[in-house]
Amino acid sequence: MSLQNGKNEKQVLDARMVERSLRRIAHQIVERNQGADGLLLVGIQTRGVNLAQRLVAMIADIEKTAVPTGKLDITLYRDDLRHNPVQPTVRSTDLPADITGRKVVLVDDVFYTGRTIRAALDALVDFGRPASIMLAVLIDRGHQELPIRADFTGSSITTRKDEDVIVRVREIDGADGVWIETPG
Amino acid sequence: MQFNRKHLLGLEELSSDEIRMILDTAVPFKEISERQIKKVPVLRGKTIVNLFFEPSTRTRISFEFAEKRLSADTVNVNVSTSSVSKGETLVDMARNLEAMKIDMVVIRHAASGAPAFLAQRIDSNVINAGDGWHEHPTQGLLDMLTIRDHFGKLDGLKVAIVGDVIHSRVARSNIWGLQKMGAQVGVCGPPTLVPASLKELGVKIYSRIEDVLSEVDVVNVLRIQLERMHSNMFPSLGEYNRLYGISTARLEAAGRDVLILHPGPMNRGVEIDSDVADGEHQVILEQVTNGVAVRMAVLFLLAGGKQAGAAEATEMRGE
Numbered sequence: 001m002s003l004q005n006g007k008n009e010k011q012v013l014d015a016r017m018v019e020r021s022l023r024r025i026a027h028q029i030v031e032r033n034q035g036a037d038g039l040l041l042v043g044i045q046t047r048g049v050n051l052a053q054r055l056v057a058m059i060a061d062i063e064k065t066a067v068p069t070g071k072l073d074i075t076l077y078r079d080d081l082r083h084n085p086v087q088p089t090v091r092s093t094d095l096p097a098d099i100t101g102r103k104v105v106l107v108d109d110v111f112y113t114g115r116t117i118r119a120a121l122d123a124l125v126d127f128g129r130p131a132s133i134m135l136a137v138l139i140d141r142g143h144q145e146l147p148i149r150a151d152f153t154g155s156s157i158t159t160r161k162d163e164d165v166i167v168r169v170r171e172i173d174g175a176d177g178v179w180i181e182t183p184g
Numbered sequence: 185m186q187f188n189r190k191h192l193l194g195l196e197e198l199s200s201d202e203i204r205m206i207l208d209t210a211v212p213f214k215e216i217s218e219r220q221i222k223k224v225p226v227l228r229g230k231t232i233v234n235l236f237f238e239p240s241t242r243t244r245i246s247f248e249f250a251e252k253r254l255s256a257d258t259v260n261v262n263v264s265t266s267s268v269s270k271g272e273t274l275v276d277m278a279r280n281l282e283a284m285k286i287d288m289v290v291i292r293h294a295a296s297g298a299p300a301f302l303a304q305r306i307d308s309n310v311i312n313a314g315d316g317w318h319e320h321p322t323q324g325l326l327d328m329l330t331i332r333d334h335f336g337k338l339d340g341l342k343v344a345i346v347g348d349v350i351h352s353r354v355a356r357s358n359i360w361g362l363q364k365m366g367a368q369v370g371v372c373g374p375p376t377l378v379p380a381s382l383k384e385l386g387v388k389i390y391s392r393i394e395d396v397l398s399e400v401d402v403v404n405v406l407r408i409q410l411e412r413m414h415s416n417m418f419p420s421l422g423e424y425n426r427l428y429g430i431s432t433a434r435l436e437a438a439g440r441d442v443l444i445l446h447p448g449p450m451n452r453g454v455e456i457d458s459d460v461a462d463g464e465h466q467v468i469l470e471q472v473t474n475g476v477a478v479r480m481a482v483l484f485l486l487a488g489g490k491q492a493g494a495a496e497a498t499e500m501r502g503e
Contacts, residue, residue, distance in 0.1 A: 073212060076224035076254075076484075087186050087488050092212045126221040
């Protein structure tokens with residue numbers, strides 16, 4: 001356990017465990033969809049985008065098919081803008097021209113209340129009418145507040161509401177891993 | 185960073201960080217206008233009044249698109265100044281609108297300072313859409329976004345504003361904004377229309393358009409208004425074109441890549457020749473596209489801000 005900024009950080013997944021979790025999710029996505037045809041992986045900004053790109057590379061390994069990816073920013077669809085004391089940064093959304101008829105897999109790092117995914121569903125339907133929408137997350141930390149569940153989960157961990165789950169990815173943070181941060 | 189302002193009255197009072205935040209926020213908003221469904225729900229349920237005391241087509245339409253693409257409900261009020269005695273009537277009108285529960289007012293007025301005057305007297309967010317000879321902040325912002333798109337930066341660029349600088353709120357917002365972002369600003373035009381006092385702000389004054397074109401990276405060409413000729417500010421439109429008009433021949437003689445901006449509406453053959461207005465140097469329609477994105481960014485940031493008063497925001501900046 002390490003101490004950063006007066007908070008306790010405990011690592012729950014190391015880089016190899018993250019890699020194995022993603023690889024398992026990639027296999028499950030292929031299995032559930034009987035291949036990779038018609039798939040579109042959409043990462044939710046910010047770290048979901050990196051995870052979606054990793055999954056696409058893994059699916060390419062398994063199926064020898066290139067699956068397209070997109071990125072989605074849900075800031076403008078959030079339900080807490082008026083209650084949030086910190087101004088959220090609006091990031092880019094970039095989806096392939098037409099998502100209609102595709103089997104979309106939303107990818108996010110942490111599944112918590114389900115409100116991010118609710119916003120992402122609203123955003124997606126503004127772009128077209130996918131054949132189906134599935135959800136893949138690296139971590140399910142519990143405390144879901146809406147009737148939304150992940151289809152593919154890397155790890156389920158038990159957390160308290162005052163704890164933070166921190167997912168770091170090598171593309172942004174230099175190394176992969178998952179930590180639980182407890183107020184010190 | 186947090187955007188703490190309640191109003192957008194001008195660029196003079198903004199910090200470079202605040203300007204950068206508006207420009208950075210405008211970038212992802214551009215994509216929304218490319219979608220089939222050009223709408224996000226972020227201002228759903230907000231009511232915005234576009235209060236225009238001066239005729240305006242493109243600025244009002246641009247604001248209206250920005251508001252509608254953020255799902256706000258909008259009302260346009262066009263008031264002719266001639267029948268209105270300013271001051272009291274302006275406030276009375278705004279208070280009447282507020283009594284109908286509105287959230288934001290976008291105001292254009294012939295009197296410099298009218299938006300600031302209003303902001304002190306009503307609870308809604310106030311956005312200046314051009315006041316007298318004072319400022320037109322969203323135009324300044326969209327000009328800066330267009331220049332930044334093209335060069336990838338503003339810092340270190342040389343930008344000249346050409347034309348009727350003295351009567352131009354666009355010029356003033358450009359000067360304040362660009363200087364804060366590290367650009368060097370110059371002006372050029374008939375001496376009757378270029379205030380010499382701009383030197384004190386560190387603005388370079390050019391007397392010949394040829395010198396401008398051989399030195400700067402960007403020329404922002406202002407619209408020449410006919411009534412200025414009638415008040416003897418310059419002799420004739422033909423002479424203005426001969427001395428200051430941006431023509432292909434002049435651009436070719438300069439032999440450099442100069443980016444040409446124009447806030448519109450253009451007088452083709454006066455301040456800008458038709459072949460330049462349609463040519464490869466200009467980014468005039470990109471300015472129009474960026475205008476909607478910048479206004480969306482401003483509306484979003486003001487609506488989500490902490491609603492601190494101007495004094496508090498200044499205080500926080502000073503820290």
